[in-house]
Amino acid sequence: AQSVTQPDIHITVSEGASLELRCNYSYGATPYLFWYVQSPGQGLQLLLKYFSGDTLVQGIKGFEAEFKRSQSSFNLRKPSVHWSDAAEYFCAVGAVDDYKLSFGAGTTVTVRA
Amino acid sequence: NAGVTQTPKFRILKIGQSMTLQCTQDMNHNYMYWYRQDPGMGLKLIYYSVGAGITDKGEVPNGYNVSRSTTEDFPLRLELAAPSQTSVYFCASSSAGFWFFGPGTRLTVL
Numbered sequence: 001a002q003s004v005t006q007p008d009i010h011i012t013v014s015e016g017a018s019l020e021l022r023c024n025y026s027y028g029a030t031p032y033l034f035w036y037v038q039s040p041g042q043g044l045q046l047l048l049k050y051f052s053g054d055t056l057v058q059g060i061k062g063f064e065a066e067f068k069r070s071q072s073s074f075n076l077r078k079p080s081v082h083w084s085d086a087a088e089y090f091c092a093v094g095a096v097d098d099y100k101l102s103f104g105a106g107t108t109v110t111v112r113a
Numbered sequence: 114n115a116g117v118t119q120t121p122k123f124r125i126l127k128i129g130q131s132m133t134l135q136c137t138q139d140m141n142h143n144y145m146y147w148y149r150q151d152p153g154m155g156l157k158l159i160y161y162s163v164g165a166g167i168t169d170k171g172e173v174p175n176g177y178n179v180s181r182s183t184t185e186d187f188p189l190r191l192e193l194a195a196p197s198q199t200s201v202y203f204c205a206s207s208s209a210g211f212w213f214f215g216p217g218t219r220l221t222v223l
Contacts, residue, residue, distance in 0.1 A: 009153070032210050043203070043216045051210055090155060094210065099144045099163065100171065101205075101212055103155035 002027040002093045006104035013081050014112050021076040021107050023091030032094035033074040034101070035065055039087045047089075050074065061085070086111040115139055119204050119215035126194045126222045134189040134218050136204030144207045145187040146171070147179065149200040150217075156203065162187055194222045 003026045013019050025031060035047040048059025055067040065076045074091060091104040120135045138145065143164045148156040148171075158171030162181040176198055178190040187206075191198060199222045204215040 004155075006155075034212075044214045046212075049210075092156075094212070099207060100146070100158055100161060101207075102158075103148075105153055105155040 002031060002095055002102045004091050004093050004102055004104035006089075006091055006107050008107045009105070010108045010110070012110045012112060015083055016080050019076075019078045019081045019085070019109065021089050021091075021109070023074045023076065023104060024072050025074060025091070025093045026072065027093055027095065029095070033065075033067060034092040034094070035059065035063070035074075035076045036090045036092060037061075037087050038090065038106075044090070047076070081109075081111055083111045083113070085109060117204055117206055117213050117215035119202075119218050121218060122216070123219045124221070126191075126220065128194060128196065128222060130194050131190070131192045132194070134191070134202055134204075134220075136187045136189065136215060137185050138187075138204075138206040138213070139185065140206060140208065140213065141184060142206035142208045142213075143184065145181065146205045146207070146212075147177070147187070147189045148203045148205065149173065150203060151200050159189065159202075191220075196222050198222050 147159040
């Protein structure tokens, strides 16, 4: 069964600084990988996804993520954070031959002025 | 095209009461899911369905039941509500590796 670990529960970053959120997954075959963002009291919004091909994936809101098979990682990055990026971020893994999506525990991002 | 819709948005239940959370999708997806979200725990899969008439348990099915009589609808039933079922519930559907989530139902059991 697949699983996801997000090692950082909470990250505080200054506005304009760069951001990197870590995600490690466990799955035996090629996974589908996702990053979602959730603002307080809101639903889940898809930032980006990786299925295959280019390991550097561009998403919405200026985010990108890099799939590293050797490290079983799919870290999310943004070069310059805006105050509106304060939210909770979830990494998720899906299986090619299964249809269930497994989520990490989430990382809360606080942006300070 | 409304995507995935859920009702109600909020609900307060007393211990021992029962209720049904409604979920409907208009994308003709075969795969549908119910997740619950608790602080610091991410989303946990409760039940899922791969088509009308077919359902299966996820990670945390105890205290819940589902049915899937049509492709569009996937209701989640809580029998004998308990405080441990206080959570935010998300319904989702998927097709070809894309998942679509509803806006969530915030349930409090007192």
